[in-house]
Amino acid sequence: MVQSGRKTIKIEAPIIITSDGTPVWMNKEWAVDFFDWLGESKLKVSGMKHMQNKLQLTFTTPKECTMFGLKYASRKK
Numbered sequence: 001m002v003q004s005g006r007k008t009i010k011i012e013a014p015i016i017i018t019s020d021g022t023p024v025w026m027n028k029e030w031a032v033d034f035f036d037w038l039g040e041s042k043l044k045v046s047g048m049k050h051m052q053n054k055l056q057l058t059f060t061t062p063k064e065c066t067m068f069g070l071k072y073a074s075r076k077k
Helices: 028-041 062-076
Strands: 008-012 015-017 023-025 045-051 054-059
Touching (some): 008 062, 023 028, 054 062
Antiparallel strands (some): 008 054, 015 023, 045 054
16 A cells, blocks of 8 residues: 555556567556546546556655555455
């Protein structure tokens, strides 16, 4: 879970990084579903970084990061 005061969170995502640094989504439906859900949640993401098998999201405030963590955890159940 997200610690208080942090603006970033890393989640598991079906992404691989090629040898030239290009991120490739291994599951297109996951990405579409996730970003649709994120848009519906009305949380403000200020940045995103692709990592090997992870996605790092940066939010405008620590409160929004915590809210995302709670909503995402309940979504995965």
